[in-house]
Amino acid sequence: MTRAATITGWLFTIGLISVGISHVYxxxxxxxxxxxxxxxxxxxxxxxxxxxxxxxxxxxxxSRERATEPGFTDIAVFRPPTSSSLYDASVTQKFKDRTTLILSGDIYSGSTSVRFDRVECEDEAAYKCIAAYQTASNTPASEEAEMNLLLLAEPLRPIITLSPPTSTGYTEGQQVEFRCQGAVGKPAGDFLWFRYRGNTFTDITSLARLNAPYPSSGTCTSERISQLTLTVSRLDNGMIIRCAANHTTLKTPTGSDKCNSTCQQTDTITVFYTFSDSDPDVSSIPSEGTHTVGDTVTLNCYAVTNPPATYTWQKEGEDNSTSPGDELRLSNIQIEDYGTYTCLATNVVGGVTYNASKSFNINVVATTTSPPTTTATSTQRPSPGSTDAVKPGPPEVLYERPYTTLQCGASVPHEYGVIRNDNTQGMCTSQSTEVLDERPYTTLQHGASVLHEYGVIRNDTTQGTCTSQSKEVLYERPYTTLQRGASVPHEYGIIRNDTTQGTCTSQSTEVLDERPYTTLQHGASVLREYGVIRNDTTQGTCTSQSKDGPIYEDCLTN
Structure with missing residues (x-):
């Protein structure tokens, strides 16, 4: 054989080996x-x-060889010349029931197969085929081929347990542990966690801890435990927690899909919580803070709590009068309905009672008329004792009597407010229903006024000092001096002068009339539809917000 032929033979043999053929003939x-x-x-x-x-x-x-077996064991024999297939005598009936032997082809080419109709863990093994045949030279021979059957296992539905367990719910701020345990398949998979709040969900797998896999008893698969700890809040009330197995045999769970046979989720979780810093919320219908006599005003109180809060309404100064319910309806309101209304909300969480409150101020004014086109007018005052003037009928007098005389620094509740005397030289009044302190107020010059936190302090007489329940002086300056019968809008109300003897003021923001007011005895007062008329000075100064009083003739001088 030439050298070239020898090299050609070697190359042919190497080529056969490279494509996985273990023999030449x-x-x-x-x-x-x-x-x-x-x-x-x-x-x-x-x-x-x-x-x-x-x-x-x-x-x-x-034949086959499992990982736990020392060698191969025959399971079936196929005889192509007779088209027969037989299980080995050592094969169990259980194996026969879930497998099928298949012989296809003829004596020249074909295949022999074992089909596993139901696959079990024991089927994972190395399998080998041994062919017995006779060569063309009538020599007995055999040929072998090996293969491996590798098995996968899908995960099963896990189990979720909650700690601490509850049949009612949890309290805001409480820690809850969610434990997910189950078979994670073969090879071992893991778990994904999702939190559902209403129509939205969040993947919270990163918050969980995943333990190492361990063998599942009686199977070739693995089990795992994943733990998720959450501190629940009011946002979690009504939430659902889902644990879904994640495995190579499955489509990766996204949270948007339905919970199937490899997923488990909790029932709806209840979280109890009490008031936030902004609770309760108080609103009114109509929403304006100032209302007119005869209006209907509805106050609503609402707090976001679980369980729902209970509500009670109380008006400032009326401690013994309360109204239950989240709604307070004030029909046909009157001047005396003005004031501060407080909603007290109560909520019980975990056996502890919580309270929160919020107040709402209601101002009530009488029906107003459009202001006159002329901002100041001059009204002729009839001569004292004259009977020529035609006087309209007087409005209804609700009370008319001198104010109570008090010692300096003393105070006393009155039907329409609190009367105080902080000066031995005169009488002072206030519309408050509660005495805030027992000290003299700021002393003002005659005709001066000052706005305090709780009202206006003014001195309309040289005989004494008038006070209000204020604690802080915001401004202190004399009122504007006006001609008799004139009026002018002021930063804090209307300043009027209906007498040549002094200066009168009103808290109204518009001019109601341009005429003098009712004549009162010194120290007397009368409540009218639009305010209180009183005479606190022998000098002739009277004030009121009324527009229906008789023509003013003169303030008494004694």
């Missing part, structure tokens, strides 16, 4: 690895054969 037997899934999905292990010319195939025996 004789029967060709091949097999390949398979992957199956534990369960009802079939998988087949198969050997393909090709008989060369002049050869005779007698049989192909299939």
């Amino acid at each position: 004789g029967l060709n037997l091949t097999a390949k690895d398979e992957t199956g899934t534990i369960g009802p999905l079939p998988v087949t292990v198969k050997c393909d054969y090709v008989v060369e010319t002049g050869e005779i195939l007698f049989s192909i025996t299939m």
Whole structure:
């Protein structure tokens, strides 16, 4: 043989080896690895054969070797010449019931197979086919081919437990542990966590702890435990927590899909919580803070709590009068309905009672008329004692009597407010229903006034000092001096002068009339529709917000 022929032979042999053919002459037997899934999905292990010319195939025996076994054990024999397939005598009936032997082809080429109609863990093994045949030279021979069956297992539905367990709910700020445990398949998968609040969900897997897999008893799969700890808040009231197995055999859970056979979720979780810093919220219908006599005003109180809060309304100064319910309806309101209304909300969480309150101020004014086109007028005052003037009928007098005389610094509740005397030289009044302190107020010059936190302090007489329940002086300056019968809007009300003897003021923001007011005895007062008329000075100064009084003639001088 020449050197060139020898080299050519070597190259041919190397080429055969490189494509996985282990022989140059004789029967060709091949097999390949398979992957199956534990369960009802079939998988087949198969050997393909090709008989060369002049050869005779007698049989192909299939055997297997599990990882726990010392060697291969026969499971079936296939005889192509007689088209027969037989289980080995050592094979159990259970194995026969869930497998099928398949022989296809003829004595020249074909395949022998074992199909697993239901795959179990024990089926994962190394499988080998041994072909017995006779060569073209009438010599007995055999050929082998090996393969592996690798199995996968899908995870099962996990179990979720909550600690501490509850049948009612949890309290805001409480820590709750969610424990997810179950078979995670083969190879071992893991768990994904999702939190559902209303129509939105969030992947919270990063907040969980995942333990190492451990063998599942009686199977070839693994189990795992994942723990999720949350501090629940009011935002979690009504939430659902889901634990979903994640595995290579499954589509990765996204949280938007339905909970299937490899997922578990909690029932709706209740979280009890009390008031936030902004609770309760108080609103009114109409929403304006100032209302007119005869209006209907509805106050509403609402707090976001679980369980829902209970509500009670109380008007400032009326401690013994309360109204239950979240709504307070004031029909046909009157001047005396003005004031501060407080909603007290109560909520019980975990056996502890919580209270929160918020107040709402209601101002009530009488029906107003449009202001006159002329901002100041001059009214002729009839001569004292004259009877020529036609006087309109007087309005209804609700009370008319001198104010109570008090010692300096003393105070006393009155039907329409609190009367105080902080000066031994005169009488002072206030519309408050509660005495805030017992000290003299700021002393003002005659005609001066000052706005305090709780009202206006003014001195309309040289005989004494008038006070209000204020604690802080905001401004202190004399009122504007006006001609008799004139009026002018002021920063804090209307300043009027209906007498040549002094200066009168009103808290109204518009001019109601341009005429003098009712004449009162010194120290007397009368409540009218638009305010209180009183004479606190022998100098002739009277004030009121009324527009229906008789023509003013003169303030008494004694």
